[in-house]
Amino acid sequence: MSSDILFSPFQLKNHTLKNRVGVAPMTRMSSVRDSLPRQDVLDFLVRRAENNAAIVYTEAIVTDYESAQGYPGQARMTTQRQIEAWQPVVRAIQQHGSVAIMQMFHCGRMAWPEVNPANRSIAPSPLTPRQVNPLTGEPYPVPDEMSRFDIDHVINGFVETAKGAVAAGFDGIEIHGAHGYLINQFLSSYCNRRTDGYGGNVAKRYRFVHEIIQALRPVVPEDRLITFRISNWGVADMEVSLYESKEEYQQIIRHLSREPIDAISVSTYDFSQKAFGTEQNMARITREVTGLPLMICGRIYDRASAEKALADADIVLSAKSMLLNPNWVADLKEGKPMKEYASEEANIAYTDTPLP
């Protein structure tokens, strides 16, 4: 592969990305009131655009005021104040020639009732992860099985948050279907034991995603992007393969490929890791069954790893390197030797130490 692909433009629908390198979504838990991130957390995103990231994802935005929130200090985007706080951030990212995308999620059984106004946790089925909540040291509470009303309410939360992002001027929205949160819980038989139209085979477990996308598309203008993030691992019970086989995972990718979405973003712990007992990594397995633009993330930290990751994807995203090295894109371009950051080093993201 030619070594300049990483710094060649990429056409993502109506957006010409200036290179193939982006900022992965990163939760920062910085809000002290009104679900607004701290100013330095917002400035961080602008600085990464200024330093040549072609695409900048926000932290995962919580979709409702009832049961969506999983961590303290998370942000929302449904009130006029919240929209006005994001508007200048989005404008500044765009002025630096980058594309700004708002990621949103509902935590489902990973929610933390104490930080949700309704003090409630909901999920496709009343099952908890095996591990305790690392933030509290306590078991996760048994979630309520979602009723038809809950499903509609949650979908509406995604719609209202997407409207907020459109009003704030974002170039796109991302549906966070990864990491064991609510959407992932519906998709995976590890968490979804429903016997109604939302559980059972893949097509039924996929129905919730389909309804979310169908509800979103009319409120997201055609010139804005919709991306979908997926992973085979969750932040709780990390060792569990959330999809049973390559075939099952690929069926979901095929369903997604029929939707009016513009890209799939695959999150891995290590992009090069072989998946589902095959000799292929997650990007290759995804690419095999979709023509949609593909983003890949996970242990991409220097030029060699970025180029290798692009073998089966169009765009590379980084979390830890983007977080801890403000000059990461320039360093990549120069091919500088760079270290791989450890997860513990990224914990600074959750402190009030401003990042460079």
Ligand SMILES: Cc1cc2nc3c(=O)[nH]c(=O)nc-3n(C[C@H](O)[C@H](O)[C@H](O)COP(=O)(O)O)c2cc1C
């Ligand atoms: C501080 C931090 C916060 C994160 N928050 C989110 C998030 O809000 N949404 C999401 O999809 N992934 C989140 N992730 C996962 C990353 O986007 C990424 O998939 C993962 O860290 C692997 O990439 P890396 O090896 O480049 O760090 C977070 C990661 C870190 C380090």
